Amino acid sequence: MMGWTDRHARYFLRLISRHSLLYTEMVNTGALLHNDQKVGVQKRLLAYHVSEHPVALQLGGSDPVALAKCTVMAEDAGFDEVNLNVGCPSDRVKSGNFGACLMAKPELVADCVAAMQEKVKIPVTVKCRVGIDNMESFESFENFISKVAETGCDTFIVHARNAWLKGLNPKQNREIPPLKYDFVHRLKNENPAFTIVINGGIKTMEMVKQQLQYVDGAMLGREAYHNPYILAAVDKEIYKDKTASIKSREEIIEQMCEYIDSEQRKGVALHSITRHILGLFQGQPGAKAWRRYLSENGHREDADSRVVKQALQQIERRREHTQLIEMPLG
Ligand SMILES: Cc1cc2nc3c(=O)[nH]c(=O)nc-3n(C[C@H](O)[C@H](O)[C@H](O)COP(=O)(O)O)c2cc1C
Incomplete structure (x- = not known):
C-alpha cells in the first residue's frame, strides 16, 4: 500500500507473522527505469530486509518491455514474486495508462504479463x-481473467469491488463501490486450477477463515496496517504451523527496538519507523496513550528507541490503573 507498506512496515509485520506473504507498495516502471543512472534511488525502491521473505514486488505500468525489464530487476534483487x-x-495512475483502467484492456495486460514471465523464473501474478x-457483469470480469490466464498466469488477487474511474477518489474507491465477494467465489468455483486470493473489507480472522472455504487466500490491506496484531494468529491458524509461537506485543516491540537502533545508525529517522507501529495495541487498554506518546515524541531530533520503551511504559501504567479501578474497594 503506497505510503504505508514500506520496508520498515514490512519488517515489523514480519515479526508478527512468519508465513504471510508481504507486498511492497506499487513501484511504477518509470520510477525504476528512469532512475537507471541514479543507483541510489533504484536501490531504495528495491530495498528490503532479508527477513521479509516471502515478499512480492508490486509493479505499476503498461509497457511490456519496461515491465519485463523491471521484473528482471526484481528477480535479481531476490523478490519472491512480481505482481x-x-x-x-x-x-495520476490513470493518466499514465496503468492501474485499474487496464481492466478494459485485457489483451494489453496479457501482453505485459507474457513479457514479464518470459524473462524470469519467479511467479508473475496480477x-x-x-x-x-x-x-x-461477471462475464466481463471472467473475460478479463481468461484473457490474462492464456499467458499461463494462474494467480489473481482480486479486490472484490469495481473501481469507478470517474467521480470517485482512491479512498472512496475503496469504500463506496459495493463488495462482490460472490464474483470472486464464482471465479474460483469455475476455475479450480487458478489460485484466487480475495481482498477487500476483510477485518477479522473469522472472516479470513470463512473466505478460505471458497478461495485459496485472503489479502488484508487496511486492517493489517491499522491492527497489525491480527496477523499474530495467522501462522498457527491459517498456515497450520504447529511450531509457530505467538509473540507478545512486548516481545515484538523489543525486537523492533533492536531494528530501530540498527536503522538509526544508518541515518533513518525514528518517526519513519514508529509511524508504522502505532496500531500494535489497537483495542487494548492504553492504546491511545501509546499512539499519542509515539506521535508526540517520535519527531524529536534526539528521539531513539528509548521513546518506544517509554511509550510502552505508558501502557503498563494504564494497565495498572485499570487494575486498580477494577479492584473492589471495600
Ligand atoms: C493507503 C493505501 C495505499 C494503497 N496502495 C496500494 C498499492 O500500492 N497497490 C495495491 O495493489 N493496492 C493498494 N491499496 C489497496 C489495498 O491493497 C486494498 O486492495 C484495499 O485497501 C482493499 O482491501 P482492504 O479492505 O483489506 O484494505 C492501497 C490502499 C490504501 C489504504
Missing part, C-alpha cells in the same frame, strides 16, 4: 478489481 497492479484508480465503471 502487476491492475487495481489502482488514482488520476492484482485486479472485479470491474471498472459500468463493467458490472
Whole structure:
C-alpha cells in the first residue's frame, strides 16, 4: 500500500507473522527505469530486509518491455514474486495508462504479463478489481481473467469491488463501490486450477477463515496496517504451523527496538519507523496513550528507541490503573 507498506512496515509485520506473504507498495516502471543512472534511488525502491521473505514486488505500468525489464530487476534483487497492479484508480495512475483502467484492456495486460514471465523464473501474478465503471457483469470480469490466464498466469488477487474511474477518489474507491465477494467465489468455483486470493473489507480472522472455504487466500490491506496484531494468529491458524509461537506485543516491540537502533545508525529517522507501529495495541487498554506518546515524541531530533520503551511504559501504567479501578474497594 503506497505510503504505508514500506520496508520498515514490512519488517515489523514480519515479526508478527512468519508465513504471510508481504507486498511492497506499487513501484511504477518509470520510477525504476528512469532512475537507471541514479543507483541510489533504484536501490531504495528495491530495498528490503532479508527477513521479509516471502515478499512480492508490486509493479505499476503498461509497457511490456519496461515491465519485463523491471521484473528482471526484481528477480535479481531476490523478490519472491512480481505482481502487476491492475487495481489502482488514482488520476495520476490513470493518466499514465496503468492501474485499474487496464481492466478494459485485457489483451494489453496479457501482453505485459507474457513479457514479464518470459524473462524470469519467479511467479508473475496480477492484482485486479472485479470491474471498472459500468463493467458490472461477471462475464466481463471472467473475460478479463481468461484473457490474462492464456499467458499461463494462474494467480489473481482480486479486490472484490469495481473501481469507478470517474467521480470517485482512491479512498472512496475503496469504500463506496459495493463488495462482490460472490464474483470472486464464482471465479474460483469455475476455475479450480487458478489460485484466487480475495481482498477487500476483510477485518477479522473469522472472516479470513470463512473466505478460505471458497478461495485459496485472503489479502488484508487496511486492517493489517491499522491492527497489525491480527496477523499474530495467522501462522498457527491459517498456515497450520504447529511450531509457530505467538509473540507478545512486548516481545515484538523489543525486537523492533533492536531494528530501530540498527536503522538509526544508518541515518533513518525514528518517526519513519514508529509511524508504522502505532496500531500494535489497537483495542487494548492504553492504546491511545501509546499512539499519542509515539506521535508526540517520535519527531524529536534526539528521539531513539528509548521513546518506544517509554511509550510502552505508558501502557503498563494504564494497565495498572485499570487494575486498580477494577479492584473492589471495600
Ligand atoms: C493507503 C493505501 C495505499 C494503497 N496502495 C496500494 C498499492 O500500492 N497497490 C495495491 O495493489 N493496492 C493498494 N491499496 C489497496 C489495498 O491493497 C486494498 O486492495 C484495499 O485497501 C482493499 O482491501 P482492504 O479492505 O483489506 O484494505 C492501497 C490502499 C490504501 C489504504
